[in-house]
Amino acid sequence: MREKLILLSHCRRIGWKSILKLLQYDSSLSFLREASPALLQTILQLPSSSTEIVYKDLQTIPIQDILKKYSAQNIRCITITDPEYPALLKNIYDPPWVLYTKGDHRLLNNKSVSIVGTRTPTSYGIKATKVLCKPLVEEGWTIVSGLAKGVDALAHKEAILHGGKTVAVLGSGFYNIYPKENCYLASDIANDHLLLSEYNPFIKPHLAHFPLRNRIISGLSFGTIVIQAKERSGSFITADQALSQGREVFAVPGSIFEECSKGTNKLIQLGAKLVCSAKDITSEIHFQVKNEQEV
Numbered sequence: 595m596r597e598k599l600i601l602l603s604h605c606r607r608i609g610w611k612s613i614l615k616l617l618q619y620d621s622s623l624s625f626l627r628e629a630s631p632a633l634l635q636t637i638l639q640l641p642s643s644s645t646e647i648v649y650k651d652l653q654t655i656p657i658q659d660i661l662k663k664y665s666a667q668n669i670r671c672i673t674i675t676d677p678e679y680p681a682l683l684k685n686i687y688d689p690p691w692v693l694y695t696k697g698d699h700r701l702l703n704n705k706s707v708s709i710v711g712t713r714t715p716t717s718y719g720i721k722a723t724k725v726l727c728k729p730l731v732e733e734g735w736t737i738v739s740g741l742a743k744g745v746d747a748l749a750h751k752e753a754i755l756h757g758g759k760t761v762a763v764l765g766s767g768f769y770n771i772y773p774k775e776n777c778y779l780a781s782d783i784a785n786d787h788l789l790l791s792e793y794n795p796f797i798k799p800h801l802a803h804f805p806l807r808n809r810i811i812s813g814l815s816f817g818t819i820v821i822q823a824k825e826r827s828g829s830f831i832t833a834d835q836a837l838s839q840g841r842e843v844f845a846v847p848g849s850i851f852e853e854c855s856k857g858t859n860k861l862i863q864l865g866a867k868l869v870c871s872a873k874d875i876t877s878e879i880h881f882q883v884k885n886e887q888e889v
Contacts, residue, residue: 596673597657598623603692604660604794605651607644610806613691615639626652668784669768669795670695678702686813686839690792696768697788701759704736707875708811708836710829711745711821712854719822719854722846723748726819729872731758738763738814740807741776741783742828745821750779754787761814764791765807766799808832809839816879817842819869823857830857833866842879844869 602613602623616623619637629637629652635645664671672678672693680702683689695702707730711719723745727737737753739746741762753760762783766772768791771780783789792810793803808831812818818836820843823829833843843866848855862868867878 595621595623596671596675597661598626599673599675599691600661600671601626601652601655601657603792604655604657604796606647607640608648608651610688610691612638612640612648664694664795668696670699672699672702680814682706682815683810683813686809688809689813690810692792692794694768694791694794695788696784697786698759699788701736701761701788702790702814704759705734706736706738706761706815707879708738708815708818708832709745709749709821710739710742710808710811710818710823710832711749712823712827712829713742713744713746714854715744715748715822716852716854718848719745719846720748722821724752726821726846726869726872726875727752727758728756730875731756733872733876734758735876736761738811740765740804740811740828740832741771741773741780743773743775745829747776747779750783750787754782759787761788761790763807763810763814764789764793765803767791767793767795767797769795770798772799804828805831809835812836812841813839815841817844817875819844819846819875820858820861820866821846822848822852822854823861824853825856825860827857830861833857833861842867844875844878 602608631645631649674691731753736759737749738761739749750760771777812832812835820829820833836843845858845861845866846869
């Protein structure tokens with residue numbers, strides 16, 4: 595089954611919901627190679643042109659050769675059926691069927707917090723990121739973020755600088771790192787930390803991928819920290835995903851006159867924990883984890 599999940603993740607016109615439909619039809623996916631276009635169309639409810647593309651890919655993608663190539667490049671495929679699959683992520687509503695990793699996949703089950711924020715932080719946002727990262731790393735927290743410009747990249751760098759570990763979740767495949775200016779950072783993370791994507795290595799970045807990527811950032815973490823964000827932004831979406839997943843959301847307050855603080859201030863109004871120090875984060879997470887263990 596795991597190989598078939600990996601095969602499906604390489605097929606065009608196939609997304610999370612399509613794989614769910616196929617699993618609901620047959621949880622073993624044993625029928626896939628013999629499935630006719632008519633059967634696939636019945637299950638997937640796709641236009642006939644899209645169904646033909648799926649059928650062709652299922653028949654022609656040389657998945658064994660691809661897996662050998664990945665292995666030679668230290669790219670690991672972890673399906674939702676594998677024991678290495680991160681327990682926290684598995685508990686969200688729509689966990690990825692396949693995770694592609696490059697680096698230390700053991701970090702997937704470390705205690706983690708995510709840090710996200712604007713791509714154009716002010717000096718206040720930069721200072722806040724640095725002030726929060728260092729003590730979190732010193733307490734053994736793995737820092738998860740999205741490799742984006744600004745706060746995300748800075749959070750990764752601060753984790754590395756202070757001897758901690760970091761996980762970068764991509765909105766593309768490993769052969770198409772985005773943004774390009776963070777390619778060297780991505781390489782460092784792949785060597786000593788962890789690059790992660792639900793998209794196979796050949797997939798190029800696409801606008802629609804990043805909101806989906808955000809559910810993984812929050813899903814891997816006990817809590818999400820937002821440092822400067824506009825009211826409509828990827829960071830705000832990540833916080834919303836964390837709330838829907840039942841995870842803690844923390845926000846650094848900012849000036850009412852700054853556009854990049856409207857999102858974080860709004861989150862606080864909606865119930866996010868106001869953060870003044872790393873202790874505000876760790877004490878709240880420890881309290882929540884203790885309560886869950888006692889229930």
